[in-house]
C-alpha cells in the first residue's frame with residue numbers, strides 16, 4: 078500500500094519522500110511543514126531515509 082503511494086509520486090524524487098509545499102517540505106505521515114533542510118519530521122519522527 079505504501080509502495081503504491083510512493084510509486085505514484087515517483088516523478089518528484091529530489092527530496093526523497095517529502096511532499097513539496099510552497100518551498101517547504103511536508104511530512105507525508107502527519108502533514109507537518111518543515112524547512113527545506115529538514116532531515117526528519119520533528120512532529121512525528123518520520124524520516125525518508127529509514
Ligand SMILES: [Zn+2]
Pocket residue numbers: 104105106107108109118119120121122123
Ligand atoms: Zn510527520
